[in-house]
Amino acid sequence: MTSYTTTVHGLATDVRLPDGAGPFPAVLVRTPYDRRRHRAELRGWTRRGFAALAQDVRGRHASPGRWRPYDGEAADGAATARWIRRRSWSDGRLVASGASYAAHCALALALEAPEDARPDAVIAAVPALGIADTAREPSGVERLLTRAGWWAAHGDRPDSEESALAKALAADPALLTHVPLLDLPRRLGRDLPSWPDVWARRERGRLIVLGARAAVPLLAVGGHRDHFAEDTADLWHRWGGPSARLLMGPxxxxxxxxxxxxxxxDLGDLYARWAHAALAGRLAAGRSGAVALGGSPLWLTADTQGGPYAPALRLLHGAAFTADPEHPVRSDELTVPATGTPDRCLLVTPPLPRPLDLLGPAEARLRATADTPGADWAARLVAVTPDGHAERLAVGIVRRHEPPGHMAEFGVPLGRIARRLRAGTRLRLEVAGHHFPAHARNPHTGEDPVTATRLTASAREVHHAGLRLTALATRPQPTDPTEEILR
Structure with missing residues (x-):
């Protein structure tokens, strides 16, 4: 194998070539996380017959320039794609591949670059689609913890400090409670000029809309416990290329x-086999894939369908509760307070009489009031096993604006669940006004949670709460994930 480092339009790029005369198909990974961390991955691609390249995006690690997250990736990717196709070792076929931000780079190249520079296939794993997609829920609620952690580690700097937020929280455990949130860079002791832009951009779904007009095959890979799980599934579902494959695991x-x-x-082997099949035109048209059923050894086809399931819920306490941003319900704790003023509405089902397979969308239905004009409603679904172990199954949060005291009926989408529950398990539904620090606290003053400097409590009342799940009525037919991806 031959390997070397070069610059492509000024950007540091590692190139690794297979043995033999070539020419070869190529795989390109563009990353802000240091191209050198991909050397084992490049070796894996070359062993399987691909020329493999990893590139530091502009302004990161060995690539000069200014680091502007989510800006300019299509143009830099296009210049690199054209450079690759002009090499004597290239047969002209190109796969754009990446995970997280690198998946954004791959998708931007495939969907926004000029036609002559676009790749012939795309692998997008846990894709961070854009600033707004990563920073906010579809309802507009701010994803605080993940964005604070990412920007503290990577934002506006040429290198990374993965533990930056953890160190800051160790020094000041109340770091994320200080207001306004726009002040976070000062409290971190960092210059983060792009931090306000994280919250100023609200356009979600741009790449998914463009994906509906895509003309190349897609392999989308995600995890049910990943914060971008819904984006991964939506990208696959709306992809317009000749074929789209989905692999989702627990x-x-x-x-x-x-x-x-x-x-x-073995994702490396699966990616390479899929890429060979995609470039050769051997994949069947349409969408297919495999989804793992957590809590069991099963893989199911991505189009496996269940039926509606509405379990009976019994109110334990908190039909009336107080959502106090000074004492928010925490996202990192599953312990439920047994005494004191209720901070959430708590409902529970009877023990399951038999095992239950949940596969599909979930939604909490609420009929509720708040005494403030602005209110967030967070719903968390937890499985409590017969021995008392609690496991989070799903979370959803929506922002509502109604006149104080107005009775509203609405749903809180909880995303898709793929989980087998054993007999004796109870389902616990918690309805709260906050889910902190995963999400920013609603101040209940009508101000933007990012710029608010004043917090006030909100009295809530839940008159009815229902739970709509999708369950498999019979034992599902298992499948092999590799066969589904390579179909």
Whole structure:
């Protein structure tokens, strides 16, 4: 194998070539997380017959310039794609690949670059689609913890300090409670001029809309525990190319790094086999894929359908509760206070008489009031096993604007669930006014949560809460994920 480092339009790029005369198809990974961390990945691609390249995006690590997250990636990617196709070792076919921000780079190249520079296939794993997509829920609620962590680690700097937020929280555990949130860079001791822009941009779904007009195959990979899970599934569902494949497992943002043995997948081998098939035109048209059913060893086809399931809910306490931003319900704790003034409405189902397979969308239905004109409604679904262990299944949060005291009926989407629950498990539904620090606190003053400097409590009343799930009525038919992806 041949490997070398070069600059492509000024950007530091590692190139690795297979043995042999070539020419070869190529794989391009553009990343802000240091191209050198991809050297093992490049070796894996070259062993499987691809020329492989990893590039530091502009302003990061060895690439000069100013780091402007989510800006300019299509243009820099296009220049690199054209450079690759002019090499003697290139056969002209190109796969754009990446995870998280690198997936954004791959998708921007495929969907926004000029036609002559676009790749022939795209692998997008846990895609961070854009600033607004990553910073806000579809309802507009701010994803505070992940964005504060990412910008503290990577924003407006040429390198990274992965533990920057953890160190700052160790020094000041109340760091994220200080207002206004726009002041966070000063409290971090960092110059972060792009931090206000994180919250100023509100346009979500731009790449998904463009994906509907895509003309190349897609492999979308995600995890049910990843904060971009819904974006991954939506990208696959709306992709307009000749074929789209989806692989979803019970994973977090690191994918199979935290997988149990039943759902481990050799992603490197699968990516290469899919890329060969995509470039050769061997993939069947349309959408297909595989979804892992957590809590079991099963993989199911991505189009497996369940039916409606509305379990009976019994109120434990908190039909009336106070959502106090000074004492918010925390996203990182599943312990439920048993005494004191209720800070949430708590409902529970009877124990399941038999195992239950949940596969599909979930929604909490509320009929409720708030005594403030602005209110967030967070719904968290938890499975409590017979031995008392609590496991979060799903979370959703919406922002409502109604006259104080107005009775409103609305749904809180909880996303898709893929989980087997054993007999004796209870489902616990918590309805609260905050889900902090995962999400910014609504100040209840009518001000923007990012710029607000004053917080006030909000009295809530839940008159009715229902739970709509999608369940499989019979034992599902298992499938092999590799077969589904390579179909």
């Amino acid at each position: 994973w977090g943002h690191a994918l199979t790094a935290d997988a149990d043995p039943a759902h481990r997948v």
